[in-house]
Amino acid sequence: xxxxxxxxxxxxxxxxxxxxxxxxxxxxxxxxxxxxxxxxxxxxxxxxxxxxxxxxxxxxxxxxxxxxxxxxxxxxxxxxxxxxxxxxxxxxxxxxxxxxxxxxxxxxxxxxxxx
Amino acid sequence: xxxxxxxxxxxxxxxxxxxxxxxxxxxxxxxxxxxxxxxxxxxxxxxxxxxxxxxxxxxxxxxxxxxxxxxxxxxxxxxxxxxxxxxxxxxxxxxxxxxxxxxxxxxxxxxxxxx
Numbered sequence: 190x191x192x193x194x195x196x197x198x199x200x201x202x203x204x205x206x207x208x209x210x211x212x213x214x215x216x217x218x219x220x221x222x223x224x225x226x227x228x229x230x231x232x233x234x235x236x237x238x239x240x241x242x243x244x245x246x247x248x249x250x251x252x253x254x255x256x257x258x259x260x261x262x263x264x265x266x267x268x269x270x271x272x273x274x275x276x277x278x279x280x281x282x283x284x285x286x287x288x289x290x291x292x293x294x295x296x297x298x299x300x301x302x303x304x
Numbered sequence: 305x306x307x308x309x310x311x312x313x314x315x316x317x318x319x320x321x322x323x324x325x326x327x328x329x330x331x332x333x334x335x336x337x338x339x340x341x342x343x344x345x346x347x348x349x350x351x352x353x354x355x356x357x358x359x360x361x362x363x364x365x366x367x368x369x370x371x372x373x374x375x376x377x378x379x380x381x382x383x384x385x386x387x388x389x390x391x392x393x394x395x396x397x398x399x400x401x402x403x404x405x406x407x408x409x410x411x412x413x414x415x416x417x418x419x
Contacts, residue, residue: 190350222406231393232348232409245404281347290355291336291397291405295347 191216191284193296201302202272209268210299212282217262220285222293223255227278238265238282272303316416323381325413327394330375336397338407339368339379343390351379351392381415389417 192215202208212221221238235255236244244257259265269276279298286292317323329337335356340348354361354368354377361368367380377394391414395407 193347220405231411232395234406234408237404237406247406285405290353291399291407292338292350292353293407294350295340297347300345 190286190294191218193282193284193294195280195282195296195299197299198297199300199302201304204273204303206272207268207270208272208301209266210280210282210301212265212267212296214263214284218284218287219262220293221259221265222283222285223257223265223267224281224283224295225278226281226298232281235267235280238267269301272301274303277301277303313411314414314416316418317384318418319384319386321384323379323384323388323415325379325381325392325394325415327377327379327410328375329377329394329396329408329410331396331398331408332372332375333398334396334408335399337368337370337377338395338397339366339377340393340395341388341390342393342412348393384415384417386417386419389415391415 194213196211223235224232226232234247235250236246238244238257238259240259256268279300281298283293283295338353339351341351342348352363352366352368354370365382369378391412393412394410399405
């Protein structure tokens with residue numbers, strides 16, 4: 190599977206500010222995804238990051254709050270905008286595998302705390 | 305609606321015993337399922353997967369069983385070890401008509417291994 194890194198690994202931010210999280214993969218991948226994992230909870234898909242086009246957002250998530258970039262096949266960013274304490278979560282990127290199945294492999298996550 | 309749930313939020317087992325983690329899913333169109341292991345402070349780690357045209361798949365010390373009739377998935381871990389202590393998530397894959405796909409995660413089960 191691909192090696193996936195995320196930056197930053199953690200951050201503490203003030204409410205009203207924005208944070209951009211980076212996801213880097215060591216090989217070209219077609220599919221990249223962004224998830225949120227609130228404290229003690231499961232993973233919820235935010236959006237699919239499409240290379241060369243706008244991200245596809247899931248219900249409850251909007252581009253103004255979570256703008257996503259996917260400039261190439263190895264990199265994506267997720268911005269958490271105008272943060273509030275409710276945005277305190279782990280944010281995870283994942284990538285699709287290379288087999289014919291739709292497996293996904295995850296990065297280590299970014300732990301965000303909003304004060 | 306689309307949902308994946310788990311029966312047992314916490315499972316405590318004796319080291320050396322076998323563990324069984326269960327998961328119920330609701331979408332009959334799900335075509336692929338994955339079990340992930342998440343250790344504290346890390347991203348989910350792919351353990352084993354199974355396609356919807358199979359009912360059993362075995363890996364090293366792990367077996368996944370799929371019962372499509374009752375929409376039930378289980379993960380069996382043989383000879384559970386302290387390193388198996390983690391939160392386990394099942395995830396169901398849903399493929400759309402345009403070939404895009406996404407994972408829906410269950411709520412997670414925490415496995416505690418007693419020495």
